[in-house]
Amino acid sequence: MKNTSPPRKYSIKNIKKTPQHVVDFNFYSFEQFLKDAEHLTKSHRHDFYTFVLTVDGVGSHIIDFEEYEIKPRRLFFINYDQIHSWKLDGPIHGKIILFSKSFYNLIYTGNSDIRSDTALENLPTYVDIEEEDFSSWLSVCGHIEHEFKKSEKFSEEVTCLLLKTCVLKMERIAENSNPASSRTDHKSMLVDAFKKLVNVNFRELKTTSDYAHELSITANYLNSLVKESLGKPAGTVIRNRVILEAKRLLSHSDLSVRQISLELGFTDNSHFGKYFKKSTGLTPDTYRKNSINN
Incomplete structure (x- = not known):
C-alpha cells in the first residue's frame, strides 16, 4: 500500500x-x-x-x-x-x-x-x-x-x-x-476580495450568502460579479476550494475521512461525503483508494 x-x-x-x-x-x-x-x-x-x-x-x-x-x-x-x-x-x-x-x-x-x-x-x-x-x-x-x-x-x-x-x-x-x-474598478476589487476571503475562510463559510455578508453586498450581486469575472458562479468557486483541500488531505495525509470532514468544517460525516461526491463523482473513500493505487 x-x-x-x-x-x-x-x-x-x-x-x-x-x-x-x-x-x-x-x-x-x-x-x-x-x-x-x-x-x-x-x-x-x-x-x-x-x-x-x-x-x-x-x-x-x-x-x-x-x-x-x-x-x-x-x-x-x-x-x-x-x-x-x-x-x-x-x-x-x-x-x-x-x-x-x-x-x-x-x-x-x-x-x-x-x-x-x-x-x-x-x-x-x-x-x-x-x-x-x-x-x-x-x-x-x-x-x-x-x-x-x-x-x-x-x-x-x-x-x-x-x-x-x-x-x-x-x-x-x-x-x-x-x-x-484586466478591470481595476470597484467590481473587480470586490471579486478579488471575495477570492481572498474564500481562501482564508473556506472551512467555516460555504455559501455565497456568507461571503456576500462579509463584503456587505447581496448574494445575487456577488454571484453576478463573480460569474462575469471568472466565468463561474460564486458557489462553484467556494466548492472548488473546499474540494481542493479535501483532495490534498485524502491523498497526502493519514487523517481518517471523519477527521478530514471535521477539518473542513463539516460536523456531519455523511454531509461531507455527499458534498465531495457531488463535485467529483466519487466518495471520499473511493477517491483515496484511487489516489493510493495510482
Whole structure:
C-alpha cells in the first residue's frame, strides 16, 4: 500500500544543498536544479514562491492535481503550500527562481498591483510567452542571475525590483489573454476580495450568502460579479476550494475521512461525503483508494 503521509514541505534552504547564507532567495538553471533532486518528482510543498521559465524540454508539471505540459516559453508560478511534482521525459532547459514573501517585500510599496498580498495571490498557474517577447524575459532572468551571483551593494534591492517586474509582466500576459480580467474598478476589487476571503475562510463559510455578508453586498450581486469575472458562479468557486483541500488531505495525509470532514468544517460525516461526491463523482473513500493505487 502506498504511503499517505503528508508531502514534505521544503524551504529555500533545504530543497537543495545551498550555501549557509541562502535563506530567502535562490536562482538556478533548470539543469542545475535537477541535479541530485530525484526527491522533487514526489509530491511536495514549498514555504516560498517559485517562478519556472522553460526554454525547452519534455514532460509535465503536476500542481494541485492538475497536470500541465512542459513546453517552450511557458512560465509557471507556484504559490506557498501548493502540492506539486514533476514528470520529466527528457532534459529540461530553463530558469528557476525561488523567493520568500519577506524577500519580495524587501522594498515595500502601497501599489496594489505589486503588493505580495494582492498581485502574487492572483497570478495564474502559468502563462505562455509570445516568441517575440521571450528574449526580454531571458534578459530579466539574466539580470536577476547577475545580481544574485555578484552580491554587490543593493543587489538584493535590485533583485526585488526585478521580481516585481516579473509579476507585472506575467499579470499583463494573463490579462491580454483574458481582457475581462484586466478591470481595476470597484467590481473587480470586490471579486478579488471575495477570492481572498474564500481562501482564508473556506472551512467555516460555504455559501455565497456568507461571503456576500462579509463584503456587505447581496448574494445575487456577488454571484453576478463573480460569474462575469471568472466565468463561474460564486458557489462553484467556494466548492472548488473546499474540494481542493479535501483532495490534498485524502491523498497526502493519514487523517481518517471523519477527521478530514471535521477539518473542513463539516460536523456531519455523511454531509461531507455527499458534498465531495457531488463535485467529483466519487466518495471520499473511493477517491483515496484511487489516489493510493495510482
